[in-house]
Amino acid sequence: MKNNFSRILGERLVKISEVHRATGLSRATLGEIYYQRAMNIQLDTLVKICDYLQIPLSELIEYVPKNKEGKRCRD
Template sequence: MIKCHLSRLMGERRLKIADVARDTGLNRGTITRLYNETASRVELNDIEVLCRYFDVDITALFELIKDE
């Protein structure tokens, strides 16, 4: 399973979904799905934009969790 840490990153910076959508130009629905971890696929460009926006490596945004 892949865990998305977007909600944590946003919480640390006290950002709302609307803030990230406005600042990055990404679709609000895309950000909402990543925030709620309901996204089944994500465009590589969107990942790049978010990593640059939060100034983090991709491993800070996504984590591979081993199935138990």
């Protein structure tokens, strides 16, 4: 999985605290997602972030499948 949360916030000059205030999501949760430490993110959390940023889920989180050798496929 490729998490684009930090890139998107950086491009838009949006702070984690702004997302926290607007969505009501825990600052700790947002920090875990931002620093790519979150392993299991709840779907409702992702939906709130996407709604706030006005982006589709596929822009926030990308899935890159593994090939038969167990390596991530690239475009």
